[in-house]
Amino acid sequence: MARQRWNSKLGVILAVAGSAVGLGNFLRFPGVAAGNGGGAFMIPYFISFLLLGLPLMWIEWTIGRFGGGFGHSTAPGIFHTMWQKNRFIKYFGVIGIFGPVVIFAYYTYVESWLLGYSFFALSGHYAGCDSQQSMKTFLEGYQGLGGPGNPHFAGLTTAYVFFLITFVINVSIVSFGIRRGIERFCKWALPLLFIVAAVLVVRVLTLGTPDAAHPERSIANGLGFLWNPDWSALLRGRVWLAAAGQIFFTLSCGFGVILTYASYLRRQDDVALSGLTAATANEMTEVVLGGSLVIPAAFAFLGPAGIEEVALKVFDLGFVTMPLILQKMAFGQAFGFLWFFLLFVAGVTSSISLAMPAVAFMEDEFNLTRREACVIFGIVTFVLCQPVIFFYGNGVLDEMDFWGVSVGLVVFATIEAILFGWIFGMENAWTELHTGSDIRIPGIYRFIIKFITPLFLIAILVIWFFQDWTDVILLKTTTPENRPFVMITRLGLLGLFVFLSVMVWIVWRRRAQREG
Amino acid sequence: MKLGGWIFMLISWGIIIGLFVYCMVRTLTSGNPPSGEDEEDQPGPRPEIRKDV
Numbered sequence: 001m002a003r004q005r006w007n008s009k010l011g012v013i014l015a016v017a018g019s020a021v022g023l024g025n026f027l028r029f030p031g032v033a034a035g036n037g038g039g040a041f042m043i044p045y046f047i048s049f050l051l052l053g054l055p056l057m058w059i060e061w062t063i064g065r066f067g068g069g070f071g072h073s074t075a076p077g078i079f080h081t082m083w084q085k086n087r088f089i090k091y092f093g094v095i096g097i098f099g100p101v102v103i104f105a106y107y108t109y110v111e112s113w114l115l116g117y118s119f120f121a122l123s124g125h126y127a128g129c130d131s132q133q134s135m136k137t138f139l140e141g142y143q144g145l146g147g148p149g150n151p152h153f154a155g156l157t158t159a160y161v162f163f164l165i166t167f168v169i170n171v172s173i174v175s176f177g178i179r180r181g182i183e184r185f186c187k188w189a190l191p192l193l194f195i196v197a198a199v200l201v202v203r204v205l206t207l208g209t210p211d212a213a214h215p216e217r218s219i220a221n222g223l224g225f226l227w228n229p230d231w232s233a234l235l236r237g238r239v240w241l242a243a244a245g246q247i248f249f250t251l252s253c254g255f256g257v258i259l260t261y262a263s264y265l266r267r268q269d270d271v272a273l274s275g276l277t278a279a280t281a282n283e284m285t286e287v288v289l290g291g292s293l294v295i296p297a298a299f300a301f302l303g304p305a306g307i308e309e310v311a312l313k314v315f316d317l318g319f320v321t322m323p324l325i326l327q328k329m330a331f332g333q334a335f336g337f338l339w340f341f342l343l344f345v346a347g348v349t350s351s352i353s354l355a356m357p358a359v360a361f362m363e364d365e366f367n368l369t370r371r372e373a374c375v376i377f378g379i380v381t382f383v384l385c386q387p388v389i390f391f392y393g394n395g396v397l398d399e400m401d402f403w404g405v406s407v408g409l410v411v412f413a414t415i416e417a418i419l420f421g422w423i424f425g426m427e428n429a430w431t432e433l434h435t436g437s438d439i440r441i442p443g444i445y446r447f448i449i450k451f452i453t454p455l456f457l458i459a460i461l462v463i464w465f466f467q468d469w470t471d472v473i474l475l476k477t478t479t480p481e482n483r484p485f486v487m488i489t490r491l492g493l494l495g496l497f498v499f500l501s502v503m504v505w506i507v508w509r510r511r512a513q514r515e516g
Numbered sequence: 517m518k519l520g521g522w523i524f525m526l527i528s529w530g531i532i533i534g535l536f537v538y539c540m541v542r543t544l545t546s547g548n549p550p551s552g553e554d555e556e557d558q559p560g561p562r563p564e565i566r567k568d569v
Binding site for chain 2: 013038040042046221227228229270277281287438439
């Protein structure tokens with residue numbers, strides 16, 4: 001029986017770009033850039049893109065297609081195929097299933113807020129909120145943090161309904177498979193996303209000076225807040241680390257989702273040009289479209305003091321500041337809807353990719369049908385979503401984000417970079433990368449992939465471990481009342497990781513028994 | 517916005533848009549056929565399993 005395949009090259013590129021394009025492109029990038037040297041930030045940003053992002057993109061595309069040739073779509077099988085002499089490498093590959101499952105569990109909930117706010121924008125639900133504080137009260141009420149006295153929401157019912165709709169949309173798309181589900185959805189969702197973003201960018205860039213009483217609060221000066229270079233920033237290590245982190249998170253490398261998508265390619269399908277195209281599509285969305293929306297608009301309406309307060313608070317920017325600003329424009333309800341719908345579409349194209357590794361693992365290694373795999377995935381992740389929804393204010397989401405994204409991504413990317421350049425071997429890697437390739441990658445990348453990218457990743461791993469992670473691991477950043485919730489979440493995540501490892505062990509044991 | 521800001525913004529946009537357009541043109545004009553024709557709902561071993569490295 002044949003496996004699923006992508007229908008077209010453009011389809012797989014749009015799916016990978018869709019996986020990479022998410023909330024971070026529109027909310028995280030502009031804040032990080034503005035807070036780390038403005039235009040000067042783009043120098044470490046581009047260097048990180050060339051030395052870290054692009055090589056990782058090519059690594060994941062290549063090993064994904066390679067593993068797919070052996071019938072594996074997920075990291076345990078692919079890593080084992082690349083290093084068969086090592087009995088333990090497949091267990092490191094578990095991170096490539098664990099991370100996406102954990103992220104999916106909370107990402108779909110955040111995504112459902114966007115669907116809810118799209119509806120609220122059209123219906124005028126938050127139209128009465130005319131200050132940062134009142135908009136924040138609205139958001140807290142929606143999240144169930146406002147208590148019984150919240151004037152907008154009595155409880156979590158509304159949020160839960162939108163979560164159910166979002167969850168069903170995600171699992172349904174995945175259940176239709178690679179070609180009829182993910183590819184078909186991304187083929188209309190990505191162009192739609194670009195069009196909606198472009199409409200919003202044109203609207204923001206033509207705002208001029210919205211408040212005549214404050215002529216300094218103009219869109220041009222808002223762009224200046226983001227782009228005026230602060231050369232002294234280049235001397236600060238923190239800025240270089242922020243640039244590397246932004247590149248790392250924005251490209252969806254290190255999740256294990258790109259290698260699953262690439263595993264459905266044929267041996268002669270190009271990966272070099274496709275990887276580059278997906279990466280540049282993401283960069284265009286982030287730098288050109290994402291950089292022209294939130295910061296210039298917020299500057300024009302809040303001024304330099306107001307924007308410094310909110311620039312680095314991602315959720316506040318998206319759910320408090322932007323709806324407030326969009327309300328003040330002509331046709332504010334329509335633009336508010338477009339803003340949240342844009343982010344919702346970006347979120348769905350990312351979350352469906354997060355579902356794929358676990359579903360593909362069950363299909364490949366347990367011979368389940370896609371429908372059976374989707375039902376099991378849906379039940380498990382639905383259960384995992386519940387603590388995120390009901391204990392959102394107790395640090396559950398942050399804990400899952402820490403292990404799924406911050407730790408999981410860097411560790412997984414470091415393993416696959418070393419595996420690719422050193423264990424698989426640079427000769428094999430280079431040949432595999434160029435098989436069926438439509439472009440010739442410059443020879444300098446043999447050196448970069450083998451030495452620079454792994455060293456870069458190890459440096460990030462070590463610095464983040466001592467600088468940020470130890471405090472989180474030791475619960476120093478957690479309030480005493482939230483510690484029980486965080487510890488239970490941590491134990492739950494550990495249990496999930498052990499469970500997935502046992503599944504991998506069972507698969508390989510059964511295989512060994514079959515082969516005698 | 518200062519002159520340096522405009523320069524950084526336009527150069528950054530130029531590099532990214534230029535690279536994106538180049539990639540899309542190459543992707544859409546390359547002669548490679550679509551990835552596959554044989555979609556199948558059921559899982560199973562691949563038709564073209566290759567020898568191990």
